[in-house]
Amino acid sequence: MTRDLITAVRRAGVEDLDRLAPLFDAYRRFYGLAADAVLARDYLAARISRGESVVLLAESAGGGEGADESRPTGFCQLYPTWCSLAAAPIFVLYDLFVADEARRAGIGAQLMKAAEAHARAAGAARMDLSTARTNSRAQALYESLGWQRDEVYLTYSLDLTRP
Numbered sequence: 001m002t003r004d005l006i007t008a009v010r011r012a013g014v015e016d017l018d019r020l021a022p023l024f025d026a027y028r029r030f031y032g033l034a035a036d037a038v039l040a041r042d043y044l045a046a047r048i049s050r051g052e053s054v055v056l057l058a059e060s061a062g063g064g065e066g067a068d069e070s071r072p073t074g075f076c077q078l079y080p081t082w083c084s085l086a087a088a089p090i091f092v093l094y095d096l097f098v099a100d101e102a103r104r105a106g107i108g109a110q111l112m113k114a115a116e117a118h119a120r121a122a123g124a125a126r127m128d129l130s131t132a133r134t135n136s137r138a139q140a141l142y143e144s145l146g147w148q149r150d151e152v153y154l155t156y157s158l159d160l161t162r163p
Contacts, residue, residue, distance in 0.1 A: 007073065007107055009114040012057040014048050017041055019072045020057055027075075027097035047077070054078040054091075056114050058098070058107045074098035076111040078118065078127075088125035091115070096129075096138070108138075112145050130155060 012020050021041035029035055047053040055077050059070035077095035082088070093115055098107045119127050129147070131138045143149075 007058055007060045007105075007110055008070070009056055009058045009110050011118070012048065012055040012075070014045060016055075016057055016072075017045055017048070020044055020055065020075060023072055023075050023097060023099060024095075026099065027095060030097065052079070053094075054080070054118060056111055056118065058102075058111055060102060060105075060107070072099075073102035073105075074107045074111055076115050078115055080122070080124075083125060086125040089123060091119045091122070091124050091127045093127055093129040108141055109145065112141065116145075 018041075021037060021044055024044055025035055025037050025040035028040065044055065048055060055075055057072055058074040060073040061070045074097055075095070076093060076097075078091040078093055080089060080091055083090045093112075096108060096111060098105075098111075116127065129142070131142070139149075
């Protein structure tokens with residue numbers, strides 16, 4: 001895939017589920033989970049229809065056959081929440097994914113910038129994200145866009161799916 005793509009980023013709705021779900025399924029497989037197209041679609045359908053998340057969809061059209069058809073090339077998912085210390089709304093950018101064939105074309109940066117614009121327009125005080133310590137390519141992208149690594153707080157998780 002080349003940089004001559006025309007890419008648009010927009011908020012996805014329930015009408016986009018059939019095009020968005022395969023990307024979400026690929027994202028989950030990227031993290032070592034089994035393919036499950038039904039789960040991917042159902043999960044997104046619930047989040048979008050209930051207003052529990054904001055999904056931004058990148059669509060690209062290149063030259064050649066099918067140039068009039070846009071195709072989904074990436075997405076990011078934001079979860080609205082609150083920060084008690086800032087006494088303000090924030091967004092957690094939880095998912096960011098660009099299809100293999102569309103990588104290195106600036107789509108990830110476009111999605112990140114669109115997410116920032118959405119959060120600013122919604123009056124959020126900040127955005128948070130986490131990434132794997134080994135994901136140096138993602139870290140380089142985030143830092144190039146002004147994100148700063150937290151050196152103060154540690155993140156902990158409690159797995160509630162185990163007894």
